[in-house]
Amino acid sequence: DAGITQSPRHKVTETGTPVTLRCHQTENHRYMYWYRQDPGHGLRLIHYSYGVKDTDKGEVSDGYSVSRSKTEDFLLTLESATSSQTSVYFCAISGTGGSYEQYFGPGTRLTVT
Amino acid sequence: AQSVTQLGSHVSVSEGALVLLRCNYSSSVPPYLFWYVQYPNQGLQLLLKYTSAATLVKGINGFEAEFKKSETSFHLTKPSAHMSDAAEYFCAVSDSGGSNYKLTFGKGTLLTVNP
Numbered sequence: 001d002a003g004i005t006q007s008p009r010h011k012v013t014e015t016g017t018p019v020t021l022r023c024h025q026t027e028n029h030r031y032m033y034w035y036r037q038d039p040g041h042g043l044r045l046i047h048y049s050y051g052v053k054d055t056d057k058g059e060v061s062d063g064y065s066v067s068r069s070k071t072e073d074f075l076l077t078l079e080s081a082t083s084s085q086t087s088v089y090f091c092a093i094s095g096t097g098g099s100y101e102q103y104f105g106p107g108t109r110l111t112v113t
Numbered sequence: 114a115q116s117v118t119q120l121g122s123h124v125s126v127s128e129g130a131l132v133l134l135r136c137n138y139s140s141s142v143p144p145y146l147f148w149y150v151q152y153p154n155q156g157l158q159l160l161l162k163y164t165s166a167a168t169l170v171k172g173i174n175g176f177e178a179e180f181k182k183s184e185t186s187f188h189l190t191k192p193s194a195h196m197s198d199a200a201e202y203f204c205a206v207s208d209s210g211g212s213n214y215k216l217t218f219g220k221g222t223l224l225t226v227n228p
Contacts, residue, residue, distance in 0.1 A: 033215075040122075042218045042219055042220035043157075043218040090156055090157070100162075104149075106155060
């Protein structure tokens with residue numbers, strides 16, 4: 001299995017509070033991604049990173065920000081959590097082998113009350 | 114932009130029966146295609162991938178998929194379902210011509226296997 005961990009694995013927070021989720025990899029892969037998974041929507045890309053301090057928006061980036069100060073860590077921040085951000089969040093990584101495959105972490109279940 | 118359509122959000126089969134999960138894609142360039150499996154409360158696991166080599170791709174756990182360019186399809190099959198195959202399956206297509214290795218995922222198909 002790819003060395004990807006996510007923390008916390010579960011979190012309950014209140015509307016309006018900031019929340020930071022962490023993704024950590026030990027594979028030294030260049031690309032990292034944050035997705036959210038919701039019933040009936042599959043996986044939707046929030047933000048991604050193509051190198052240290054290089055990030056870009058995905059299709060559902062509103063209300064989220066990211067940072068990557070080291071190759072191994074990719075942080076997702078909900079600036080002011082809302083109930084619509086209750087979801088399961090997955091981090092993924094990809095190398096530069098040219099075949100596009102991504103490897104996923106175990107996920108973080110976030111509930112915003 | 115590329116897109117993926119998985120026909121059938123829920124497929125139910127009997128143990129020992131053929132499994133067929135459908136995936137159609139749209140892409141302006143020859144794509145890379147993937148199937149992932151997700152067991153309850155886990156992350157996604159790569160099942161198999163098509164990267165422009167053989168059109169019939171074999172994956173883990175006895176699954177295989179065939180790339181058909183004329184039909185823009187990449188259906189997943191397994192000759193004989195096992196109870197342990199019960200999971201959600203996602204088809205994904207690579208970003209057309211992109212350099213950031215992004216994937217677009219279908220909405221998933223939940224496979225139920227009945228004894």
